[in-house]
Amino acid sequence: MGSHAAPNGRKRALLVSVGLVLLAAVLGVPRADGAAGEAGAADACRTTGTELPRGDCGPFWQVLAEDFNGDRVPLGGFSDCDHHADTSAAYCGGLRGAYRDNWWAYPTGWRDTANDRGRQVVGVYHPEDTVSVGPAENGDGRMFIRMWRPADGGPVHAAAVVPRAVMQMKYGKYSARIKVTALAPGYKSAWLHYGGGCEMDHPEGEWTGDLTAFHHPCGGGEQGYFPGSDDWTRWHTVSTEWTPGHVRFFVDGRQVGHDTREVPRQPLSWVLQNESALQGPGAAPGSSAQLDITWVAAYAYDWK
Numbered sequence: 001m002g003s004h005a006a007p008n009g010r011k012r013a014l015l016v017s018v019g020l021v022l023l024a025a026v027l028g029v030p031r032a033d034g035a036a037g038e039a040g041a042a043d044a045c046r047t048t049g050t051e052l053p054r055g056d057c058g059p060f061w062q063v064l065a066e067d068f069n070g071d072r073v074p075l076g077g078f079s080d081c082d083h084h085a086d087t088s089a090a091y092c093g094g095l096r097g098a099y100r101d102n103w104w105a106y107p108t109g110w111r112d113t114a115n116d117r118g119r120q121v122v123g124v125y126h127p128e129d130t131v132s133v134g135p136a137e138n139g140d141g142r143m144f145i146r147m148w149r150p151a152d153g154g155p156v157h158a159a160a161v162v163p164r165a166v167m168q169m170k171y172g173k174y175s176a177r178i179k180v181t182a183l184a185p186g187y188k189s190a191w192l193h194y195g196g197g198c199e200m201d202h203p204e205g206e207w208t209g210d211l212t213a214f215h216h217p218c219g220g221g222e223q224g225y226f227p228g229s230d231d232w233t234r235w236h237t238v239s240t241e242w243t244p245g246h247v248r249f250f251v252d253g254r255q256v257g258h259d260t261r262e263v264p265r266q267p268l269s270w271v272l273q274n275e276s277a278l279q280g281p282g283a284a285p286g287s288s289a290q291l292d293i294t295w296v297a298a299y300a301y302d303w304k
Helices: 018-027 097-102
Strands: 060-066 103-105 123-125 131-135 141-148 156-163 172-182 187-195 198-206 211-216 224-229 236-243 246-251 254-259 272-276 288-301
Touching: 097 103, 141 272, 187 236, 198 236, 198 246, 211 236, 211 246, 211 254, 224 236, 224 246, 224 254, 272 288
Parallel strands: 123 156
Antiparallel strands: 060 288, 103 156, 131 141, 141 156, 141 288, 156 272, 172 236, 172 288, 187 198, 187 272, 198 211, 211 224, 236 246, 246 254
């Protein structure tokens, strides 16, 4: 999961013939890259602003609205997470109150994706020393994901956090506002839904590269590849809308991709996965990099 590159080594969108693009625009036929000729369309909640969106929108019923302005979680809080792992009953024993109810993390010792890709630098999940919640310098509540590599050259300490409210949920809308606030080579994100041969990734990419979305049709087939931004170090609102037969990806309220090919039809969990790089240089010994999340919002589909 999370092992991607731009098709044919390109960093920008796929080249598609003019005739095929026009046909897709007129008829709504999916392009070769899975998009359907409606690039730039607004997401269902019009989530273009900086504030946490609250309330239902369109066919989506909000089940999680977290701006991290409540209790703090110091380093060490996301610990003892190997309880009912990877199920909707999972929890971290080190958390308390609402954060214990609402959040889980991949347990200490789980290996990240780079371990299966022959990379020289790999990662191991360590939520207890990478994830915290508290105010930024301006007072804004945030979840901080600070990954790092020990000075002795050991594995990267990686972090994957999971909103419990939408674990094993079928369809829905998933949004967050994020920014890489400390940049170094060798670190990436691959926020995803996956399972049963299906995978939807958004946002994904090395933090020194592009912010991109991918869709792997269930059962195989060419991946859908959708560039969204070339800069992780600016604030972005990212959203995935997953409905029967459709997955749509948005950056700052603008649709950047749409695929209809073999979209998942089974419950999946939303994993906010951050790990060691799969392309380019590995993280240097003693280095670190940080992603800030200022809010997360998630919605069920058509539950009402």
